[in-house]
Amino acid sequence: MSDETSQTISNIKEGEEFIVIDGIRKVYRKDEQETVAIDRIDLKINKGELVSIVGPSGCGKTTILRMIAGLLEPTEGTITIAGKQCTEPGPDRGMVFQDFALFPWRSVRRNVEFGLEVNGVPKEERRERAEKYIELVGLGDFKNAKIHELSGGMKQRVGIARAMVNHPDVILMDEPFGALDAQTRNIMQAQLSNILEKTEQTVIFITHSVDEALFLSDRVVILSKRPSTIKEIIEVPWPRPRDRSAPEFTAQRKKILEELEKENVMFTK
Amino acid sequence: MMFKYDENNKYHRFGKTCMIIFLSLIMFVEIWWLLSIAANTNVFPTPAETFDAFIEFFENGYSHQSAWSIIWSSLSLFIEGFLLALVIAVPLGLFLGYSKMLNTFVTPMIEVLRPIAPIAWAPVFIYGINYSVGPILVVFIGIFFPLLTNVIFGVKKIDQNLIDASRTLGASKTQQFTKVMVPSAVPYLMNGVKVGLGVGWMCIVAAEMYSPVSIGVGYCLQSMCQNSLWPSVFAILVVIAILGIMTTSVAEYSQKAIAKRMGME
Numbered sequence: 089m090s091d092e093t094s095q096t097i098s099n100i101k102e103g104e105e106f107i108v109i110d111g112i113r114k115v116y117r118k119d120e121q122e123t124v125a126i127d128r129i130d131l132k133i134n135k136g137e138l139v140s141i142v143g144p145s146g147c148g149k150t151t152i153l154r155m156i157a158g159l160l161e162p163t164e165g166t167i168t169i170a171g172k173q174c175t176e177p178g179p180d181r182g183m184v185f186q187d188f189a190l191f192p193w194r195s196v197r198r199n200v201e202f203g204l205e206v207n208g209v210p211k212e213e214r215r216e217r218a219e220k221y222i223e224l225v226g227l228g229d230f231k232n233a234k235i236h237e238l239s240g241g242m243k244q245r246v247g248i249a250r251a252m253v254n255h256p257d258v259i260l261m262d263e264p265f266g267a268l269d270a271q272t273r274n275i276m277q278a279q280l281s282n283i284l285e286k287t288e289q290t291v292i293f294i295t296h297s298v299d300e301a302l303f304l305s306d307r308v309v310i311l312s313k314r315p316s317t318i319k320e321i322i323e324v325p326w327p328r329p330r331d332r333s334a335p336e337f338t339a340q341r342k343k344i345l346e347e348l349e350k351e352n353v354m355f356t357k
Numbered sequence: 358m359m360f361k362y363d364e365n366n367k368y369h370r371f372g373k374t375c376m377i378i379f380l381s382l383i384m385f386v387e388i389w390w391l392l393s394i395a396a397n398t399n400v401f402p403t404p405a406e407t408f409d410a411f412i413e414f415f416e417n418g419y420s421h422q423s424a425w426s427i428i429w430s431s432l433s434l435f436i437e438g439f440l441l442a443l444v445i446a447v448p449l450g451l452f453l454g455y456s457k458m459l460n461t462f463v464t465p466m467i468e469v470l471r472p473i474a475p476i477a478w479a480p481v482f483i484y485g486i487n488y489s490v491g492p493i494l495v496v497f498i499g500i501f502f503p504l505l506t507n508v509i510f511g512v513k514k515i516d517q518n519l520i521d522a523s524r525t526l527g528a529s530k531t532q533q534f535t536k537v538m539v540p541s542a543v544p545y546l547m548n549g550v551k552v553g554l555g556v557g558w559m560c561i562v563a564a565e566m567y568s569p570v571s572i573g574v575g576y577c578l579q580s581m582c583q584n585s586l587w588p589s590v591f592a593i594l595v596v597i598a599i600l601g602i603m604t605t606s607v608a609e610y611s612q613k614a615i616a617k618r619m620g621m622e
């Protein structure tokens with residue numbers, strides 16, 4: 089990994105407090121009806137950290153991520169990144185979508201170039217930078233391929249390259265491997281872990297899979313059912329690459345699953 | 358060696374389709390022939406009489422005009438009407454699909470005009486405005502509405518995730534419009550073109566019947582009817598059918614080619 093690919097926009101050092109989510113509340117209003125999606129979330133994330141958010145389905149995980157991305161506005165509370173309050177999307181935050189959200193009329197390379205193109209990077213530099221990231225995610229031979237020619241796993245690698253090429257400080261991943269089969273998922277997790285090891289980027293990762301969260305993250309945030317609050321935050325201190333069959337791994341997974349089970353029981357009642 | 362049909366061979370499949378089309382057309386001519394004999398009237402010539410008149414039309418033309426200049430006269434009006442519709446309906450459709458308020462405002466006006474058959478405008482435009490511009494405007498009306506509706510639909514149908522993705526990558530409002538909304542509406546636009554060309558071609562023939570200056574296929578048709586040249590009338594109907602099939606085929610082919618190129622089959 090060259091220095092250039094690990095650059096980020098802000099000059100906050102790794103390990104310092106970076107993202108501050110303060111008293112976030114999200115209420116959806118439609119006509120007279122009010123639905124409280126998120127009751128109250130306070131969370132501080134350090135630079136370079138990988139934080140996963142897990143929770144029962146429908147608990148508003150994606151809503152939190154979209155608020156950090158600036159795609160949605162919180163009803164109350166603020167989100168600050170590097171001391172700057174975020175109210176709209178910006179190049180300091182890249183996002184990876186569950187259904188890939190790639191532009192089908194563009195080739196792999198032109199998809200990755202999109203962010204550079206809209207930010208006015210000259211053509212030559214754009215191509216060079218895009219190709220570097222396409223290599224990084226292992227799609228060098230497919231840079232001119234059309235999106236519909238790729239498998240699900242390859243599509244999501246394009247999605248990751250496209251988010252990273254802008255050198256964002258934060259990468260927001262919304263169940264990025266949710267649409268992939270179990271085997272591809274494991275491969276992608278290992279590759280992502282590898283890529284992120286070499287960069288300073290902060291990652292917020294939404295997932296359904298406790299296994300995935302424990303495999304990748306520095307911390308796992310467990311949300312309650314709707315209206316969501318933070319139920320528990322679990323530190324995952326183990327060195328990488330992690331062993332899914334290690335006793336502490338399975339024990340921790342069991343514990344989190346039991347926590348979630350309680351939420352689901354209450355949720356379905 | 359015996360020929361054996363293989364469903365997995367694309368040439369065999371193509372051959373089979375061609376055979377079926379061929380048989381269908383033979384059957385069509387056969388039925389026409391029988392009906393014509395049964396009717397036993399000058400007004401309804403047999404395919405053989407029509408074929409002779411068809412050859413005669415291409416050899417000698419009609420009313421001091423060659424067959425090609427008659428066809429070109431209709432085609433050029435058609436192309437002009439189509440281009441005019443394209444230039445107006447596409448940008449308008451993009452904006453109406455983009456802005457909900459504008460759409461709500463303009464929709465009632467469009468809905469008032471849409472039920473009026475394009476041909477109903479023919480006498481209005483041709484006698485009211487101008488003999489040469491009138492037919493173009495009739496074609497324009499015929500193509501305009503299907504094109505507009507499809508473009509609006511295309512912009513509305515856009516995958517919200519693609520817009521969100523472009524926003525997180527730093528696209529401005531204008532860039533979201535030009536780089537995401539417009540390209541994702543293109544396949545719908547092409548569908549509108551396909552439908553519009555079919556309607557437009559019907560309009561040109563009808564519009565020309567009102568226009569004393571344009572010596573096109575519509576004029577020939579009317580003049581031949583008045584002079585009771587029935588085999589020639591049927592020859593012209595065949596010309597109209599062939600040109601219509603050609604226009605729709607071109608539209609269909611380009612629609613598929615563009616959809617494939619844009620990865621949106």
